Amino acid sequence: MSSVAQRFSRAARTYERGAGLHRHVAARLVGMMPDPVKFGDGRILEVGCGTGVLTEKLRERYPGAPLCVMDMAEGMVSCVRERWGEAPGMDYVVGDVRTCEFTSMVDLIVSSSALHWAMPLDQTLARLRRWLNSEGVFCAALMIDGTLGELHGLRRQVIPGKTPVGRLPAGEEVLAAVQSAGFAGVCSEVETIQAHYRSADDFFRTIHAQGLTAGSVSRAPRPLNRKELTRLMNEYDLSFRDEKGGVLASFVVLYVTAVAPSVGSRQ
Ligand SMILES: C[S@@+](CC[C@H](N)C(=O)[O-])C[C@H]1O[C@@H](n2cnc3c(N)ncnc32)[C@H](O)[C@@H]1O
Numbered sequence: 297m298s299s300v301a302q303r304f305s306r307a308a309r310t311y312e313r314g315a316g317l318h319r320h321v322a323a324r325l326v327g328m329m330p331d332p333v334k335f336g337d338g339r340i341l342e343v344g345c346g347t348g349v350l351t352e353k354l355r356e357r358y359p360g361a362p363l364c365v366m367d368m369a370e371g372m373v374s375c376v377r378e379r380w381g382e383a384p385g386m387d388y389v390v391g392d393v394r395t396c397e398f399t400s401m402v403d404l405i406v407s408s409s410a411l412h413w414a415m416p417l418d419q420t421l422a423r424l425r426r427w428l429n430s431e432g433v434f435c436a437a438l439m440i441d442g443t444l445g446e447l448h449g450l451r452r453q454v455i456p457g458k459t460p461v462g463r464l465p466a467g468e469e470v471l472a473a474v475q476s477a478g479f480a481g482v483c484s485e486v487e488t489i490q491a492h493y494r495s496a497d498d499f500f501r502t503i504h505a506q507g508l509t510a511g512s513v514s515r516a517p518r519p520l521n522r523k524e525l526t527r528l529m530n531e532y533d534l535s536f537r538d539e540k541g542g543v544l545a546s547f548v549v550l551y552v553t554a555v556a557p558s559v560g561s562r563q
Pocket of ligand 1: 300301304305315318319322343344345346347348349350366367368369372391392393394407408409410411413414415
């Protein structure tokens with residue numbers, strides 16, 4: 297298992313405490329999905345299901361549709377399995393979307409707050425495109441460049457020698473990858489959400505408990521020591537106060553919908 301998968305697996309039982317933002321994103325995303333009456337009982341694949349924040353909403357919107365949930369973190373898939381168990385139509389896959397075997401074809405692929413972890417995105421999207429039936433729909437929300445911009449900027453300033461090497465994709469890069477994967481009818485929206493935390497300490501603990509501090513976007517090759525972390529936290533408290541007496545952190549979300557062109561149609 298990759299270290300990111302292990303980190304998310306360990307975070308499965310504490311993820312939902314800070315997931316208000318993810319619930320908001322999932323609710324907005326569901327509103328962009330196909331009309332349930334027209335969609336009928338088509339097959340759905342959810343990528344990066346986590347603890348099932350979006351899964352819950354999918355079951356409400358498409359109660360009769362077969363739904364396969366996939367996540368590379370076993371602990372996350374266990375949470376969804378505990379909730380939905382043997383419910384009719386539910387299927388569970390522990391796997392990395394970039395490499396796992398997936399042989400079924402589906403009519404709708406959805407993903408909320410997950411695909412920015414599945415880099416390189418162009419290859420991931422090309423795989424997803426191949427799993428969609430003709431005229432199938434792709435609906436995803438993912439975090440893009442600018443997310444946690446306050447933290448990343450402050451960290452570069454306060455501890456310049458320990459900057460993470462990774463970065464989130466820009467919105468244009470995501471949209472270019474969607475196009476080059478062969479999707480048509482691409483529509484997108486960007487939302488910037490300013491999340492509130494009681495303090496920098498609360499903010500750091502919350503995102504850590506959710507597993508969001510894994511990976512090359514957050515981690516430098518040499519980790520921060522306790523003294524550096526305390527300094528970063530103190531500076532954050534001073535620099536990013538909000539009107540509620542806590543601190544704010546920005547999340548920039550790209551919502552994208554697209555269609556797999558019907559066989560024989562020109563793109
Ligand atoms: C921030 S959580 C979002 C979970 C859920 N969709 C939500 O909205 O709360 C990201 C999830 O994506 C999963 N994930 C990240 N990269 C993945 C990959 N390459 N393949 C499958 N799952 C992945 C993680 O294990 C984690 O559970």
